Amino acid sequence: MEYTVQKLAALAGISARTLRYYDEIGILKPARISSSGYRIYGPKEVDMLQQILFYRELGMDLDCIRKIITDPSFDRAKALRDHHVMLLAKREQLDLLIRNVEKSIASAEGRIKMTDSEKFEGFKQKLIDENEAKYGQEIREKYGDDEVDKSNAYFKNMSKEDFDRMNSLSEQILETLAEAMKTGDPSGPLGQKTADLHKQWISLCWGRYDRESHANLARMYVDDERFTVYYDDRVQPGAAAFLKDAIMIYTGK
Amino acid sequence: MEYTVQKLAALAGISARTLRYYDEIGILKPARISSSGYRIYGPKEVDMLQQILFYRELGMDLDCIRKIITDPSFDRAKALRDHHVMLLAKREQLDLLIRNVEKSIASAEGRIKMTDSEKFEGFKQKLIDENEAKYGQEIREKYGDDEVDKSNAYFKNMSKEDFDRMNSLSEQILETLAEAMKTGDPSGPLGQKTADLHKQWISLCWGRYDRESHANLARMYVDDERFTVYYDDRVQPGAAAFLKDAIMIYTGK
DNA sequence: ATTGACATTGACGTAACGTAAAGGTGTAGC
DNA sequence: GCTACACCTTTACGTTACGTCAATGTCAAT
Known part of the structure; x- marks a missing residue:
């Protein structure tokens, strides 16, 4: 597939001027110039432009990008x-x-x-x-x-200290979850405390935390029997679903 | 709390020049000027700067930001x-x-x-x-x-179609994992096939995939008894650890 | 053959600062 | 009280990554 400036610009969501500028500073030269002087870009240039935009998205300046992508050892x-x-x-x-x-x-x-x-x-x-x-x-x-x-x-x-803390958190989660279910309200203070304990547990397990992963894990709790059974057995039927609701509210999803 | 330019700049992670520029274009004026002509910022200015940085982060130009925050109906x-x-x-x-x-x-x-x-x-x-x-x-x-x-x-x-596919993948994972363990090599073709199936399963469950989360989940497999027991029971002892190794190699972690 | 949407190369404009110059201020230590 | 040094000031020119004309040529269709 071949593109003129404006076609490629439309494809990538940038301006034609940007492409001319990238040509000017030697960061992205067209594959060839047509007989009438038009810039013609090919598949290789498309891929290169994608690379450039990735670097740009990460806040790298164009001069630095050029150094990287023109490097012979560029992989x-x-x-x-x-x-x-x-x-x-x-x-x-x-x-x-x-x-x-x-x-x-x-x-x-x-x-x-x-x-x-x-x-x-x-x-x-x-x-x-x-x-x-x-x-x-x-x-x-x-x-x-x-x-x-x-x-x-x-x-x-993690050994010992954190590991113990992890196990202690697991127990706390089960205890608080049991208490929270008595109130019947996942959005209440006990429900949210459970979610918060669960977050701490995740942070420890995963080394980092983001709300989306937390919410996804919560969905898995009702969706995957391994989890459902674990919580429903140890607390009471419906515990996994209750925990999921609490986490959903906690994460704002 | 009161701040001079450089103190506030350090706090917010911007340059002193930026603060002077914001003063110059009337987007953030200091609370007062000291007897010696120094810019002094107070708590109100700290909050305002936070607002400005939020808007800036979202790609808004400073002129537009000024119009918004100086608007008397700004909430x-x-x-x-x-x-x-x-x-x-x-x-x-x-x-x-x-x-x-x-x-x-x-x-x-x-x-x-x-x-x-x-x-x-x-x-x-x-x-x-x-x-x-x-x-x-x-x-x-x-x-x-x-x-x-x-x-x-x-x-x-997801109901039906994808859900069925999810369950079918779960079974496939167990089957392939059993076969792979006979070879004893997590990095072999069967081991890697297991990891790939597992990846597909995750993609379905989580709606997206990234290698780091995959690797973290694998670690949890040996670390969390719920998982360990699940795989070790259904395949053979050591299955969870084997699957973890395969995924670690697969994800390159 | 004309129209209108494309292309070209200058060339100047702009936003959001960076950077240097030339000078005043605050305070810690001698 | 003096010096050092890190801070502050304004003025002013430089820079990046384009936007925006202007003047001109090209292509495809009517």
């Missing part, structure tokens, strides 16, 4: 994996921001107090992202290692 | 709720991008084919975001409804 497969890691990091930052705005709402309603520092949580992270984007590969490779280390160290470092 | 509580809705929308766009990069990886490995249009999914959304930011409230209120509908539609839409 598209690795770049895609890097994008993936960075996008997941960005989502965590976004989740921080979302929690920030939720806390700000609660604070505006006088339900909680926020420190000034808390008011800017999730914004600062952006700077770190950008630094990472600038220093590029080495740090990213290190980042990758850290990731692996972090993952591996998870259950190694 | 901080409503603004916060708007931020919340917009940030959730942004996260959905991010999830689209993440799925895009995952598909791109699969495509690079020749596992699937992508249309050129699909290659730019999640980027275009940004334009829509900006339009929404401009046209504001009515659309956002409608969007909010869609949000709720979509969440609810998750398992409603």
